[in-house]
Amino acid sequence: xxxxxxxxxxxxxxxxxxxxxxxxxxxxxxxxxxxxxxxxxxxxxxxxxxxxxxxxxxxxxxxxxxxxxxxxxxxxxxxxxxxxxxxxxxxxxxxxxxxxxxxxxxxxxxxxxxxxxxxxxxxxxxxxxxxxxxxxxxxxxxxxxxxxxxxxxxxxxxxxxxxxxxxxxxxxxxxxxxxxxxxxxxxxxxxxxxxxxxxxxxxxxxxxxxxxxxxxxxxxxxxxxxxxxxxxxxxxxxxxxxx
Amino acid sequence: xxxxxxxxxxxxxxxxxxxxxxxxxxxxxxxxxxxxxxxxxxxxxxxxxxxxxxxxxxxxxxxxxxxxxxxxxxxxxxxxxx
Numbered sequence: 322x323x324x325x326x327x328x329x330x331x332x333x334x335x336x337x338x339x340x341x342x343x344x345x346x347x348x349x350x351x352x353x354x355x356x357x358x359x360x361x362x363x364x365x366x367x368x369x370x371x372x373x374x375x376x377x378x379x380x381x382x383x384x385x386x387x388x389x390x391x392x393x394x395x396x397x398x399x400x401x402x403x404x405x406x407x408x409x410x411x412x413x414x415x416x417x418x419x420x421x422x423x424x425x426x427x428x429x430x431x432x433x434x435x436x437x438x439x440x441x442x443x444x445x446x447x448x449x450x451x452x453x454x455x456x457x458x459x460x461x462x463x464x465x466x467x468x469x470x471x472x473x474x475x476x477x478x479x480x481x482x483x484x485x486x487x488x489x490x491x492x493x494x495x496x497x498x499x500x501x502x503x504x505x506x507x508x509x510x511x512x513x514x515x516x517x518x519x520x521x522x523x524x525x526x527x528x529x530x531x532x533x534x535x536x537x538x539x540x541x542x543x544x545x546x547x548x549x550x551x552x553x554x555x556x557x558x559x560x561x562x563x564x
Numbered sequence: 565x566x567x568x569x570x571x572x573x574x575x576x577x578x579x580x581x582x583x584x585x586x587x588x589x590x591x592x593x594x595x596x597x598x599x600x601x602x603x604x605x606x607x608x609x610x611x612x613x614x615x616x617x618x619x620x621x622x623x624x625x626x627x628x629x630x631x632x633x634x635x636x637x638x639x640x641x642x643x644x645x646x
Contacts, residue, residue: 482616485595488595545579
């Protein structure tokens, strides 16, 4: 019987080594390309068909999702400031969603179940918030470490707490997405393993659960992509507004 | 992708608050441990770091919860207005 963690393993498909760097193309990279191709391809297809005032099926889906993301960005960042972040947030949301959903196809690979991938997203977002904060407020940005309206005596106590809570943000962002995807897929693999090893009169039960949990995983794919982007918006909004 | 799906909102709250507290405590502990190694004052850095981390985690959870109640109030007002 295969290990339930078997489908998280990375296999090299085309080995590429440049200098000391391992730039091999593996199944994770291919899954990421597929996700990218689906997102970019669907938008290109919709535009190349011609954007009509009466949208077709594909155009409606894309328009609704963009409207949804835009309203989310406006809600958390604000309409004037948020405008320039809509493309970034939209690509983030759609890419994570595509990767989550691709992972649900049996035999494919879940990119978002790798801490390296979610960690890279989160660290990128963290650096982005720092750049936005320092770019917008200069040295006043450090004021984010002191919550408004606290007595001066508490400042030495609050600054380390605020620093920890600042640093914890990207990590909780990364860990949340990674842990949810890994846990869900492990549960699926374990249940499916039970279904395969058990006799037929018992095996249908875990198999039924596999189907139910697959439905739940589709919901989680949407929820996690949504949470990830919402929190990105919240963090960007925080550094723009400074409290 | 409806805006007011109670299942989705419940899941969102559960996932957010759960990780927020754990991760902040962990980060506090790690920073404390790092301070220990750097200054050689074991075990004080770790002890203080865990407490600060827990405080930071509670603060994060509190902030997230406040944000959620604000959202709830907004949606309720929207419902009343419409």
